Amino acid sequence: MKTKHPKRLSLSSLLVLLVTGVAAVTVVLSSTVFISLYTAALRNNAATGAEQSVMQSVGAISNYTAGAGMLLERIVEELESETTAQQLRTGFEMMVEMRDDLAGIAVYTMHGELLDCWAPGKVRKERVGTLQMENIKPDAAGLYYTTPHVQNIYPDYYPWVVTIARPVELDRYGTEILVTIDLQFSTIAGYMDDVGIGQHGYSFIMDDNGGLVYHPQQQLIYAGLKQENTEPLASLEDGIYTDADAIRVIRSLPLGHWRIVSVCFLDELVRQPQQTALWLIFCSVSGALCILLAAGLLVARLVSRPIHRLVAQMHDFELAAADFVYTPVSGTSEIGVLSDSFEHLVLRIQNLMDEVKKEEETLRKTELKALQAQINPHFLYNTLDSIQWMCEVGRTEEAVKMVGALARLFRISISRGQDLIPIRKEIEHAESYLIIQKFRYKNQFSYRFEVEESVLDCLCSKITLQPIIENAILHGFGEFVDNGEIVISAKAVGDHIELCVRDNGIGMDAQKCALVLSQDTSGQSGIGIKNVADRIRIFFGAEYGIRVESEPDVGTSVYILLPQIRGEDT
Amino acid sequence: MTAQTDRKGFFRKRKSGARRAGMLLLLFLLAGCTMTEQTLQPQKQKVAVIVKSTESAFWKSVLAGANAAASEYNIDFSFEGPQDEEDWETQNQLIDRAIEDGAGAIVFSAIDYEASVQALERAAELGLHIIIIDSDVKSERVSVRIGTDNFKAGQRAAYALLNTSDKLKIGMVGFDTHSENGRKREQGFEDIVSGETGAEIVAKINCVSQSDLVKKETEALLRAHPEINAIVTFNELTTLGVGYAIEALGLGDQIRVVGFDNNVISVGMLETGEIDALIVQNPFAMGYLGVEAAATLLSGKNPPSDKVDTEVRAISREDMYTEQNQKFLFSFTENIRS
Numbered sequence: 018m019k020t021k022h023p024k025r026l027s028l029s030s031l032l033v034l035l036v037t038g039v040a041a042v043t044v045v046l047s048s049t050v051f052i053s054l055y056t057a058a059l060r061n062n063a064a065t066g067a068e069q070s071v072m073q074s075v076g077a078i079s080n081y082t083a084g085a086g087m088l089l090e091r092i093v094e095e096l097e098s099e100t101t102a103q104q105l106r107t108g109f110e111m112m113v114e115m116r117d118d119l120a121g122i123a124v125y126t127m128h129g130e131l132l133d134c135w136a137p138g139k140v141r142k143e144r145v146g147t148l149q150m151e152n153i154k155p156d157a158a159g160l161y162y163t164t165p166h167v168q169n170i171y172p173d174y175y176p177w178v179v180t181i182a183r184p185v186e187l188d189r190y191g192t193e194i195l196v197t198i199d200l201q202f203s204t205i206a207g208y209m210d211d212v213g214i215g216q217h218g219y220s221f222i223m224d225d226n227g228g229l230v231y232h233p234q235q236q237l238i239y240a241g242l243k244q245e246n247t248e249p250l251a252s253l254e255d256g257i258y259t260d261a262d263a264i265r266v267i268r269s270l271p272l273g274h275w276r277i278v279s280v281c282f283l284d285e286l287v288r289q290p291q292q293t294a295l296w297l298i299f300c301s302v303s304g305a306l307c308i309l310l311a312a313g314l315l316v317a318r319l320v321s322r323p324i325h326r327l328v329a330q331m332h333d334f335e336l337a338a339a340d341f342v343y344t345p346v347s348g349t350s351e352i353g354v355l356s357d358s359f360e361h362l363v364l365r366i367q368n369l370m371d372e373v374k375k376e377e378e379t380l381r382k383t384e385l386k387a388l389q390a391q392i393n394p395h396f397l398y399n400t401l402d403s404i405q406w407m408c409e410v411g412r413t414e415e416a417v418k419m420v421g422a423l424a425r426l427f428r429i430s431i432s433r434g435q436d437l438i439p440i441r442k443e444i445e446h447a448e449s450y451l452i453i454q455k456f457r458y459k460n461q462f463s464y465r466f467e468v469e470e471s472v473l474d475c476l477c478s479k480i481t482l483q484p485i486i487e488n489a490i491l492h493g494f495g496e497f498v499d500n501g502e503i504v505i506s507a508k509a510v511g512d513h514i515e516l517c518v519r520d521n522g523i524g525m526d527a528q529k530c531a532l533v534l535s536q537d538t539s540g541q542s543g544i545g546i547k548n549v550a551d552r553i554r555i556f557f558g559a560e561y562g563i564r565v566e567s568e569p570d571v572g573t574s575v576y577i578l579l580p581q582i583r584g585e586d587t
Numbered sequence: 588m589t590a591q592t593d594r595k596g597f598f599r600k601r602k603s604g605a606r607r608a609g610m611l612l613l614l615f616l617l618a619g620c621t622m623t624e625q626t627l628q629p630q631k632q633k634v635a636v637i638v639k640s641t642e643s644a645f646w647k648s649v650l651a652g653a654n655a656a657a658s659e660y661n662i663d664f665s666f667e668g669p670q671d672e673e674d675w676e677t678q679n680q681l682i683d684r685a686i687e688d689g690a691g692a693i694v695f696s697a698i699d700y701e702a703s704v705q706a707l708e709r710a711a712e713l714g715l716h717i718i719i720i721d722s723d724v725k726s727e728r729v730s731v732r733i734g735t736d737n738f739k740a741g742q743r744a745a746y747a748l749l750n751t752s753d754k755l756k757i758g759m760v761g762f763d764t765h766s767e768n769g770r771k772r773e774q775g776f777e778d779i780v781s782g783e784t785g786a787e788i789v790a791k792i793n794c795v796s797q798s799d800l801v802k803k804e805t806e807a808l809l810r811a812h813p814e815i816n817a818i819v820t821f822n823e824l825t826t827l828g829v830g831y832a833i834e835a836l837g838l839g840d841q842i843r844v845v846g847f848d849n850n851v852i853s854v855g856m857l858e859t860g861e862i863d864a865l866i867v868q869n870p871f872a873m874g875y876l877g878v879e880a881a882a883t884l885l886s887g888k889n890p891p892s893d894k895v896d897t898e899v900r901a902i903s904r905e906d907m908y909t910e911q912n913q914k915f916l917f918s919f920t921e922n923i924r925s
Contacts, residue, residue, distance in 0.1 A: 144858065146908055167917045169908060173851045175917045202919075237655060239914035240871045241898055 028324070029317025036313040041306060048298045056291050060264075063286040064257050066214040067266040071279040074220050075268050077208040082272040085200060086158055088112075089183050092122055093196050096187055109135035118204040120168055120176045125195040127184065131170065132194060139171040146170075148180060148197070152226075154274065159183070161195075162273040164228045168199050176201050179230065181273070205231050218281035225274040227251030250278060259283075323348030327355060334363060339370060379551045380436070383480075400453055415456070422452040432479050437556060439584055440507055440514070441473040447482035447505055454490055462494060462501035469508045476582045477516070478552045485518045485546060485563075485575045488533070493522025493573055513561070514579040521572035530565045546575070553579065632885045634878060635685030636694040637678060638668040639722065640796075644850030645823045645870045649720070651920055652874025653694070660882035665690075672796040672824070673763055675699040679706040685715075692716035692881035694874075696734075697724045700767040716884040720877040721870070723767045731880040733895045735868045737768040740847075740899045741775020744819050747864040747901045748786075748845045749779070753816065755786040755843070758808050760801065760820040760829055761793040769793075772821045772847075789815055794825055801828020806836065816842055823848035826862070833861040849902075849916055857904055864904075867915055869897040 026034075095108060113119045114137045123134040129148035134141050146169030153161050161182040168178045178199040186193045205222070210233045213219040221232040227247040229238065237243040250267060255276075258265045264286075266279045323346045334341045343363045346356045400423055407416035429446040432438050444466060451464050482505060494501040506517045525533065533546050550563040557580050567573040636653050638646050650666050657664045665685070669677035675698040683706060685693050693715055697703050704726045711717050711728035721734045748755065757780065762769045773791075780786050790812050794801045801820075805828060809815060820829045826846030830853060833839055839860040846853060847866045856862040876895055883890045902912050 142858070166910075167908070167913045173855050175851065175854065177917065177919050234655070236651065236871060236919040237875065239919055240652070240869055240875070242872055242875055 027321065029314065029321040032317045032320070033310060033313035037306060037310055040309050044302050044305070048302065052291065052295060052298070055294055056287060059287045059290055060259070060283075063214065063264050063281055063283065064259070064266070066286075067218070067264050067279045067281045068257060070212050070214055070218070070220060070281075071266045071268045071277050074209060074212050074277045074279070075270060078205065078222065078275065078277060079270055079272065081204060081208065082270060082275070085181055085198065086160060086272060088116075088119075089160065089181060089196065089198055092198065093183060093185050093187075096124070096185075096189055096196060106135060110137040113137055118201045120178050120199040120201045121170060123170065123197045123199065124190070125182070125197060127193055127195060129195075132190065134170050136171060139174065141170050142172050148182070148195070150182070150195075154225075156273045158272060160273065162224070162275070164224065165202075165230060178202075202231055202235075206233075209233060213279070214281040215285045217285055218279070220277060220279040221245065222275050222277055223247050223250065224276070225251065230275055247278075319348055320352070323352040323356075327352075327359060331359070338366065341367070376551075376555045379548065379555065383548055383552060399457065403453075403456060419453060419456060422449040425449040426453065430480060436478060436552075437476040437582075438479045439473065440468075440475050440477050440516075443477050443479065443482055444468055444473070444505070444507065446480065447486060450483045450486060451503070454486075458490070462490070462503060464503040464505065467504060467506040467508075472507050472509050472514050472581075474583055475514055475579070476584060477514070477577075477579050478549070478556050481549050481553070481577060482516065482518060484549055485577075488546060489518060489520040489522060489573065489575075493520040493524075509581065512581060514581055516577040516579065517574055518577075519572065519574040524569040524571050524573050525565075525567040526569055530567050533565055534563060549577075553577065557582075632662055632692075632882070633688065633690045634662050634664040634692045634694060634881045634885070635681070635688070635690040636664055636666045636874070636877065637681045637685065638666070638696045638720075639672045639678075639698050640670065641666065641668045643823050643848075645848050645868070648870035648918060649696075649874035649877075651918070652871035652876075653878045654874075655871075656875045656878035656882065660879065662878060662882050662885075664878060669698075672698060672822075675702045675765075679703055682706040682710055686710050686713060690715060691885045692718060694718045694720055694877040694881055695724070696721040697767065698722070698763065699765040700770075701725050702765070716881060718877050718880050718884075720873040721768065721868075725767075730884055731877075731890050731893050731895070733873055733876045733880065734897060735768070735899050736896045737771035738775040738778075740866055740868070741772035741777075741821070742779050743775075743899060743901045744772065744821070744845050744847070744866050745776045745779035747866065747903070748817055748819055748843060749783060750864070750903075751843060753785075753843070755817040756789045756812075756814045757786060757817045757819060758789055758805075758812060758815040759791040760805055760808070760818060760825050761791065762796045762822050762825050764793050769821055776819055776821075786817075794828070796822060796824040798824050798827040798831060801825045802831040802835070805829050805832035809836065809838070809842075818842060818844045820844070820846045823850060823853070826853050826865070830856040830861045854907070854916065857902075857907060860904070865902050865916075867900050867902050869899070869915070871918070872897045 092109070092112075095105060100108070109122045113121060113135060121134055121136040121139075124132045125148045126132060129150055131141070131145050131148075149163065149166065150161065153163060155161050161184075163180040163182070165177055165179055167175045169175070176199075178201055180197050180199050182195040182197040184193055184195055187196075209220055209222065209231055219233050222230040224230055227250060229235065229245065229247060232238055232245055234243050234245075238245060250265065253267055255268050256266070258267070262284065263280050263282050267276055269276045326346045330341075330343060330346070334343075341363060343360050345360060346352060348356075400419065404416050404419045404423075407413070407419065425445060426449040429438070429442050429449070432442070448466070455462065455464070486503060486505070489503055490501075500521075502521055504517070504519045506515075506519070508515055534550060536545060536547055546563060546565075553562050561578045561580060564576040564578065565573065566576070634657070636649075638649060640646055641650070646668065653664060653666060656662070665688070667681050669675075669681075678695075678698055679702070682693060682695070682703065686709070693707070693710055695703070695707065695717065697719070700723065704724055707717055707724060708726055708728050711726075717726070717729045719729050719732045719734070723729075723732060723734070748757065759773065759776070761773050764770065777788065780788060790808060792804055792808055794804050801824065805818070809832070818829055818833075820826050826848060827850070829844060829846060833842055833844060834856070844862045845864045845866065846862050847868070848870075849865055849867050853862060853865060857865055876897070880890045898915070900912065900915050902916055906912055907916060
């Protein structure tokens, strides 16, 4: 009857799941922690980098504007001095020539009308533009910085410039005027164009109102291809500002209301490295998990495969136990122990099976033997011969006795197929046998019974005493039957019953004693002592049986130990 | 029996488990390989920019724009054009050379609407992307078209010319009749003028785009039709030629002139009166957007649109120095990198 087991997880699956599960959880947790730390570090780096790039630019541009301020000072000094217009012209034109980024020096009225201008090799147009000074506040040094515009003074010359103006009262002009320099962006571009963090980061200059002063992509912005949204930035204080896409750092310059903004993109500085890190972690973790999985499977194999081999062998054993040959299963030490235990189990069971088989055989043999003995021709017709002779010579009483003994002998031998009979009956059986044998051996031996009443109702295996007595007669007395005596006793000894067949025959040495108990008398007539002993053992257990004591030339005693089992107990 | 089949099934499961794990591992290794490919620097793509000429301020602006886009998108580009703006044969040769040089895309401005179609379509067959800037060709194989809406530009020129109380007798000085944008501009102009009662087109000539030749032909036109008090002309070089003619004849105050495009000289003439209004295009944007579209196509993506109209402004003497017009009229980068 097979017991149905509920669907349970196999050992290997459990092992693998456990190992991989724990590993996965650990790794995910530590990766999350790492990634967040890493991202934070990247952001910090980006912000720091942006700030540094701004400070660089601030330094450079500050120097630049300070230099411009100083230049303006010098120009004003020149104008204040006594130099002639011609000398002024030479001097100023040389100044403009020497500086790459100076597009011209000019003097305007406070309303922006051009009074004088100097640039090498150029003469002013008739119609020139007015200087737009609306909404421009002076800076800390009292200078005015315009927004970028196209210089509109000289013919066929239209550079983009920023005009720096200094109001001053000059004797030369008699009234307050604006002394200006027009600065081109070449030098500023040189400072600003390559400053930036990352491949796409950059810096630009804007003024207080958010108007662009210089941007590395100014042409693109003017052509409408790009936009730099400076309005929201204009209202912000100096500082570091992070939004979804970029980090912007704003710093004001000390002069001219200019502010430098550095933009770096989180995408390339944070998001991409982050994604790369995530991807790398993911790949290596997956790889590690796969390896773990494989290792787990391998280990599980080491454990569960042997177990399954074991199970398979058990199954084979179940099907064909007797012929089963066990192949040891190897694996871990526990598996080895299991394997050995199973091997012992198999051998033990096989032994037990053999024993049972043998016991059955013994029992069957006894049946057979008993049957044989029962129809042992020699014994039978010798006895019948004797009976016949007795009848012929008229010894009818003896004949009656013999017939009766014979009948009793056979009846008890059969005992209606029962294996266990009361001792009473066994004694009867023995006595019947003795009666017959005594006559056959012409009263050359005597016998007597010493039987305790109490044991008569206890059971013993049938045909126990008779073979021993037979032995005693045949071997104990042999030819020298004279004065032989057989005493059969039965008494209770403690919890047990002891039967004894004692004779005063020739006796045996120790070797022969042992031989008697071990020799199987198959093939010979009659049931041997071994058979008796075997049956006692079978029916009552190994602690009961036969013991032979013998002394050569003194006699032999055969003790039979039985338990006290009364008839109702069976 | 059941126990036996369980046993077999179990072993099968073990084997497939190992196989599955092996396949997963392989997958991750492959993924890793493709990722490393991504992080490696991509090779620079080649783009051939073939324009009508490389000398005038217009095309120099196109070059500046193309340059800006090329450095932004990491593109290797060549910038070529024939000596004069009528030589479509050289353009076709340049197309062939671009194919041989292994360009991935051609940014093209066509001298002739039809004569370059075959060469371009051959390039398209071989897998090159075709992007048109400024002047179109008659072909379906063009991926993106970037340029001025020339018909509208012609209309703007008409509006600018008509922005006066005088009755106008107009002389039209066109350029190459095979050029698509030339034709379209003339059509746009005529479209507006034909509906005006106070204006009349007196004469129309088409010149080769060389300023000295145009100067001569304009002078001849004015001598032939002294009643002309307004001239419209449709590209940079014809504008210069007309300007020179007006200057030479001293008729700046008498003749109202509307021209196209901006360079230092025509802007100067705008100030001094030979020219009254300029229809200014955005060649920087054309060059930039052209190369940008090429970069997008070469990276396997589709550009946002297959037709882009770049900005056109009518700028007159009165408003040429407004903040917005300054930005449009005067190049920023030219004046830094001198």
